[in-house]
Amino acid sequence: MCLGLPAKVVSIDGNNSTVEMMGVTSTISIELLENVKVGDFVLVHAGCAIQILDEEDALKTIEIFNEIRELGMR
Amino acid sequence: MENIITLAHGSGGSATLRLIDQVFKKHFNNDILSMGDDCARLNIGNAKNIVFTTDSFVVTPIFFKGGNIGKLAVCGTVNDIATSGATPLYLSCGFIIEEGFSIDELEEIVESMSNTARECGVQIVTGDTKVVQKGAADKIFINTSGIGIVPDGINISGRNAKVGDKIIISGTIGDHGSCILLERENMGLQAKIKSDCAPLSSLVQDMLKITSEIHVLRDPTRGGVATTLNEIAAQSKVTILIHEDKLPVKLEVQGVCELLGMDPLYMANEGKLLCFVPAEKADVILNTIRGNKYGENAQIIGEVVKAGEPKVLLHALSGGIRIINLLAGDQLPRIC
Amino acid sequence: MTNYIDEFRDKVVMQKIVERLCTYSGRNIKIMEVCGTHTMAISRLGLRSLLPKSIELLSGPGCPVCVTPTSYIDSATELADNKDIIVTTFGDMMRIPGNESTLLYKKAKGCNVQMVYSPLNAVDLARENPNKEVVFLSVGFETTTPVIALSVYKAKSEGIKNYSVLTANKTMPEAIKTLAGDEELAIDGFIYPGHVCAIIGTDFFSYLSYNMEKAGVVAGFEPLDILYSINTLVKNITEDNYILENMYSRIVKKEGNIKAQQKVFEIFEPNDAVWRGIGMIPNSGMGLRDEYEKFDAAKKFNIKLKVSPEPKGCLCGEVLKGKKRPSDCKLFKTRCTPENPVGACMVSSEGTCAAYYKYGDGQIS
Numbered sequence: 176m177c178l179g180l181p182a183k184v185v186s187i188d189g190n191n192s193t194v195e196m197m198g199v200t201s202t203i204s205i206e207l208l209e210n211v212k213v214g215d216f217v218l219v220h221a222g223c224a225i226q227i228l229d230e231e232d233a234l235k236t237i238e239i240f241n242e243i244r245e246l247g248m249r
Numbered sequence: 250m251e252n253i254i255t256l257a258h259g260s261g262g263s264a265t266l267r268l269i270d271q272v273f274k275k276h277f278n279n280d281i282l283s284m285g286d287d288c289a290r291l292n293i294g295n296a297k298n299i300v301f302t303t304d305s306f307v308v309t310p311i312f313f314k315g316g317n318i319g320k321l322a323v324c325g326t327v328n329d330i331a332t333s334g335a336t337p338l339y340l341s342c343g344f345i346i347e348e349g350f351s352i353d354e355l356e357e358i359v360e361s362m363s364n365t366a367r368e369c370g371v372q373i374v375t376g377d378t379k380v381v382q383k384g385a386a387d388k389i390f391i392n393t394s395g396i397g398i399v400p401d402g403i404n405i406s407g408r409n410a411k412v413g414d415k416i417i418i419s420g421t422i423g424d425h426g427s428c429i430l431l432e433r434e435n436m437g438l439q440a441k442i443k444s445d446c447a448p449l450s451s452l453v454q455d456m457l458k459i460t461s462e463i464h465v466l467r468d469p470t471r472g473g474v475a476t477t478l479n480e481i482a483a484q485s486k487v488t489i490l491i492h493e494d495k496l497p498v499k500l501e502v503q504g505v506c507e508l509l510g511m512d513p514l515y516m517a518n519e520g521k522l523l524c525f526v527p528a529e530k531a532d533v534i535l536n537t538i539r540g541n542k543y544g545e546n547a548q549i550i551g552e553v554v555k556a557g558e559p560k561v562l563l564h565a566l567s568g569g570i571r572i573i574n575l576l577a578g579d580q581l582p583r584i585c
Numbered sequence: 586m587t588n589y590i591d592e593f594r595d596k597v598v599m600q601k602i603v604e605r606l607c608t609y610s611g612r613n614i615k616i617m618e619v620c621g622t623h624t625m626a627i628s629r630l631g632l633r634s635l636l637p638k639s640i641e642l643l644s645g646p647g648c649p650v651c652v653t654p655t656s657y658i659d660s661a662t663e664l665a666d667n668k669d670i671i672v673t674t675f676g677d678m679m680r681i682p683g684n685e686s687t688l689l690y691k692k693a694k695g696c697n698v699q700m701v702y703s704p705l706n707a708v709d710l711a712r713e714n715p716n717k718e719v720v721f722l723s724v725g726f727e728t729t730t731p732v733i734a735l736s737v738y739k740a741k742s743e744g745i746k747n748y749s750v751l752t753a754n755k756t757m758p759e760a761i762k763t764l765a766g767d768e769e770l771a772i773d774g775f776i777y778p779g780h781v782c783a784i785i786g787t788d789f790f791s792y793l794s795y796n797m798e799k800a801g802v803v804a805g806f807e808p809l810d811i812l813y814s815i816n817t818l819v820k821n822i823t824e825d826n827y828i829l830e831n832m833y834s835r836i837v838k839k840e841g842n843i844k845a846q847q848k849v850f851e852i853f854e855p856n857d858a859v860w861r862g863i864g865m866i867p868n869s870g871m872g873l874r875d876e877y878e879k880f881d882a883a884k885k886f887n888i889k890l891k892v893s894p895e896p897k898g899c900l901c902g903e904v905l906k907g908k909k910r911p912s913d914c915k916l917f918k919t920r921c922t923p924e925n926p927v928g929a930c931m932v933s934s935e936g937t938c939a940a941y942y943k944y945g946d947g948q949i950s
Contacts, residue, residue, distance in 0.1 A: 177620055177621075177622045177726075177728045177778055177779065177780030177781060177806065178510045178622055179728070179780050179783075179806075180507055180508060180590065181588070181589045181590060181836075183588070196504055196507075196508065196588070196590075197500050197501060197503055197504025197507065197588070197590070198440055198441065198500045198501035198504050199438050199439070199440040199501055199504035199505050199508060200438070200439045200440070201437055201438045201439070201508070202437060203437075203703075204705055204732075204735065206735055207731050207732070207735060207842065207844055207845040207848060208842070208844060208845075209844060216589055218780070218783060218836055219508070220728055220729065220732065220780065221675075221702065221703045221704065221729055221732045222437065222702055222703025222704075222705050222706065222732065223703065223705070223731070223732040223735065225728065225731065225732070225780070225783060225784065225842060225845060226783045226784075226836050226837075226838075226842055228589060228835055228836060229834065229835045229836075229838075230589075230835075232834050232835040233587075233589050233835035234587075236834075236835060237587070237592045237593075239813075240592060240593075240595060240598045240809055240813075243598050243601050243602065244595060244597050244598045244601065247601055248601055248602065248604075248605040248816075253690075253693060253694070254693070255689060255690060255693040256689070256692075256693065257689070257924075263924055264924060436702045437702060437703070437706070438702075494596060509676075509702070510676075563631070564631075565629065565630055565631040566594065566596045566599060566630075566808065567596075567599045567600070567603060567630040567631060567632060567635065567808055567812070568599070568600050568603055568631075568635060569603075569630055569631025569632055569633075569634045569635040570631050570634050570945075571628065571629065571630075571631035571634070571944040571945050572943070572944055572945035574942065574943050574944075576923075581676035581677070581679055581680070581700065
């Protein structure tokens with residue numbers, strides 16, 4: 176019940192933003208968030224950004240997966 | 250609910266198949282029709298191995314990135330003939346045009362048909378035009394029928410898949426379906442996706458120059474690769490296994506499908522071939538396809554694993570196996 | 586440059602986690618997910634065909650369309666019959682059968698039914714069609730309710746009078762609490778819906794884990810999110826570690842999305858809701874506040890919700906609660922198919938029975 180994907184904010188125009196994901200662009204509302212900046216990744220659901228992705232946290236998780244790839248599960 | 254036709258009946262999925270069985274085959278039944286391939290195979294007097302096919306084109310919008318309804322009408326019928334192994338020779342075309350339609354646009358469509366026909370070496374030799382009142386047709390509908398001759402020794406049919414056959418797709422999947430979806434529905438998405446609408450007769454000729462041992466050829470149009478594989482599995486009574494990591498999908502097509510909760514396996518293609526070939530010939534045929542401008546992204550995507558039960562399975566990225574079923578009607582975008 | 590998607594689909598890592606999961610040799614355990622998107626993702630991954638039989642993955646009532654009562658669809662199709670109304674809906678609802686009809690059928694008969702990607706598109710339609718009433722079918726859980734709230738808010742701010750919503754919104758916590766407390770069901774651990782938590786935060790589920798002694802993970806939806814979360818959950822269950830672990834912290838904050846919560850609070854208020862196949866769960870629904878009654882289609886068009894009995898032989902109630910598998914139902918694949926769905930779980934493309942029908946139930950050699 177939660178189809179949503181992270182998309183990159185390409186431009187902001189008032190309450191709306193143009194985002195890009197896998198080569199697809201879309202104009203969505205950012206009114207459910209504060210402080211969205213160009214370059215942020217946002218979670219898009221039903222035409223709206225509902226959360227800003229924490230990139231630092233994401234990279235830490237990716238690091239864990241890289242470790243699993245190289246060394247296997249601990 | 251009244252027994253009425255809905256859009257599901259036109260989607261190529263299980264609703265369409267039921268309609269064909271319960272209405273059309275019930276009354277039109279004969280051995281030739283029962284074969285179930287895209288073309289009818291006819292012997293008329295001394296002329297053997299004639300193939301005859303028909304297709305109607307109602308796409309909206311009529312102009313789209315990568316083509317238009319006219320180009321589609323020629324490619325669609327040419328490809329149906331080509332997938333029987335035949336050289337397409339002659340086409341008919343019938344137009345049903347809505348009152349008020351622009352003649353300039355009509356000419357653009359017809360010119361496009363002429364160019365495509367010339368590329369494949371087919372001639373449009375007979376036709377018909379009807380005009381209906383405003384509202385009685387959606388701008389323009391086109392029907393094309395075509396004739397070709399299958400060379401001796403070629404036996405390509407949906408019933409010929411054999412255990413051990415490798416399955417090749419001639420390029421990326423879902424391009425046409427995604428292109429039309431973006432242009433038609435007001436989904437607020439933009440992407441550089443164009444229809445893959447293309448005539449495939451030269452590709453088939455290239456393959457037949459290398460070998461006559463091609464078991465099945467089919468163009469996965471409406472309902473996508475998933476639907477076509479299910480049809481072939483049912484005709485040949487085999488179990489097919491496809492590998493998810495081998496499926497060629499353009500990034501933007503994947504993006505559109507992901508955002509809308511749809512699956513590229515069920516999206517229409519209008520310029521792609523599915524080929525079932527003996528395993529020992531697979532690599533050489535693959536290279537031949539890749540040598541043709543319409544087959545650059547060809548991949549071996551799976552194999553026929555078992556005889557008996559018609560089934561299409563997917564070997565998922567995780568290593569797990571799941572079923573690829575026929576859809577009931579069109580895929581619908583989802584939020585959940 | 587990462588897109589924060591591909592790295593969560595790495596095939597090699599997937600297979601390594603699956604390998605680890607397959608070494609599980611403990612007692613039989615039952616894990617439940619409660620989100621239709623998780624149901625679909627797990628089925629698409631073919632996960633049940635990979636896991637040891639001692640780890641049972643159950644699907645709970647995570648599909649908001651499936652748990653919407655039949656009479657809601659009847660009301661929607663009735664509204665569609667009205668020539669002055671444009672019914673707008675997510676694609677998910679189009680094929681759902683009511684007692685008489687579906688929206689797809691109504692569209693085929695010429696009624697004005699339009700599929701939209703966002704309720705905000707429905708507001709655009711209302712703006713562009715001042716002589717018609719645009720009704721949006723407001724069905725969804727906490728992930729979608731804020732967007733619907735926003736649409737009502739925008740309509741009010743712009744003075745748009747011809748927009749309204751027919752509400753059947755639901756919330757997860759009480760339903761999950763009921764399932765957690767069901768001793769017959771005996772769930773060992775929960776996979777919590779990542780995007781619901783993105784909105785509401787993690788406190789309620791932490792509380793549930795601690796008080797009801799059920800391990801839980803908040804999981805995202807990419808293959809690695811799901812697999813890694815299940816691995817962590819299995820480990821915690823085995824170690825009797827009754828905690829909630831947030832495995833989707835790149836999106837889910839402890840407090841959730843406050844602004845979205847505030848928007849919902851402004852427009853909606855909790856009510857008791859009927860879940861198809863389960864019955865009434867107190868405090869599990871959302872309706873419009875009185876100040877927004879002009880946007881409430883039920884009030885505008887005098888719609889009363891009726892209660893319909895489940896079709897004979899239909900096991901959806903048990904399937905939705907994870908007590909039975911689709912294959913346990915005599916109607917599954919015989920009378921009940923995606924084309925002719927009998928019960929709630931087959932109707933929506935992400936319902937449990939629909940997912941099992943489409944992707945198989947993992948019993949493939």
